[in-house]
Amino acid sequence: MEAVHAKPGPIERISVRNLSVDYHGIVALHDVSLQVQASSLCGLVGMNGAGKSTLFKALMGFVRPSCGSIVIDGLPLRQARRSQAVAYVPQMESVDWNFPVNVGNVVMMGRYGGMNLLRIPRPRDHRAVRKSLERVDLWSLRDRQIGELSGGQRKRAFLARALAQGASVLLLDEPFAGVDIRTEKLMIQLFEQFRAEGRTLLISTHDFSHVRGFCDQVVLINKTVMAYGDTSEVFTEENLARTFSTIPPHDLALPVEDEVWLGEA
Ligand SMILES: Nc1ncnc2c1ncn2[C@@H]1O[C@H](COP(=O)(O)OP(=O)(O)OP(=O)(O)O)[C@@H](O)[C@H]1O
Ligand SMILES: [Mg+2]
Incomplete structure (x- = not known):
């Protein structure tokens, strides 16, 4: 299965190339590449365990990738962090x-x-x-x-x-989970104002209506990027079906472990 990749935008605020992350040898992200443009609201969509929070943590330098590179606002990650270019609102369970x-x-x-x-x-x-x-x-x-x-x-x-x-890139991990309709509306208005101010937002959500409603770009993820680009082109039934199928393509290619006998001889 080929990932559907959009052409890079005129100004890339987030650029991820061939990023892989594992936790003690278990793959959480595999060969992730994507670009998010300036002044953009970009949705990040995938099932539980798809690697959304791991991608945010990698973008903040909280987990060490096994390979790949991250550039934010034209700067390598360490410099971007030092210049306060990137801010993170974590998934609330992790606070x-x-x-x-x-x-x-x-x-x-x-x-x-x-x-x-x-x-x-x-x-x-x-x-x-x-x-x-x-x-x-x-x-x-x-x-x-x-x-x-x-x-x-x-x-x-x-x-x-x-x-x-004052960050130009905001990483928002499930900002709408558990909020009431008034707060949701307030947040969406704020996000649209941020975009108008030239900021870039990457927002994970399980609510497809948010993606259709206000995200100009979307990244569909299932350990690897299944599709990304303009919402109108990428957020299709077919791509969602591929993203929410349980077996990510690279898992199919992993070598099968030798069978181990754990019983008494
Ligand atoms: N600290 C950790 N140690 C080991 N494995 C981890 C750790 N954090 C996450 N994982 C595993 O990495 C995978 C990706 O997790 P991640 O939290 O990135 O998913 P997610 O897409 O954010 O899911 P959700 O929608 O449930 O928030 C999962 O299989 C998870 O169990
Ligand atoms: Mg998460």
Whole structure:
């Protein structure tokens, strides 16, 4: 099965080439290549375990690829991270909510990269935090402990942190999971504003209506990229069927292990 690849866009904000990641020898991503253009809302779609969160973690440098390269905003990953070009809103299950920190401080963390080692916020850092919290409608909850927020409020707090950072690339892992319709609408409006500001968003979602509704590009993934490109061309029944079939193509090519006898001789 051939992956359907779009032509590279005029300005690539995210460029991944031949990326593979394994966890203790078990393949999570295999030979992933994709480009996401500037000013784009790009959906990331695949079944549970398809490697979506692993791709985000690789794009943040949290997992070490076994091979491949990542370029963000024209910079190798390490430099892109240093220049605060990329921000990440994790899948909420992977966050420690007992961490004793209030909402305002969570958002201020987005400013740390631009501060000196003492991390004393300057007036412009306070202004950026306030503006970000206002944009996600959370300013009134700035003094609450993060663990005391509802699920949807927590997501908005992390979004505000990404905003305060001023990143041009936002990686959002299932931002809509468990949020109510009002928050969902607020988020979609925000995402569209981010695109208008020239930012690039990669958004994983299990809701196909989001992809059809507001994503201009989409990546279909099943350990490897099954198809990617403009939503209108790529988000087809046929490509979805290929993506959601249980056996990714490269697994078929893996060598079969020798049979091992574990019983008593
Ligand atoms: N830390 C880890 N150690 C070992 N295996 C892992 C680890 N994290 C993920 N995996 C495995 O890697 C594969 C991809 O997981 P990943 O979390 O990237 O999937 P996903 O597409 O985000 O799924 P979901 O839709 O459920 O969030 C899965 O088989 C998972 O069990
Ligand atoms: Mg995930």
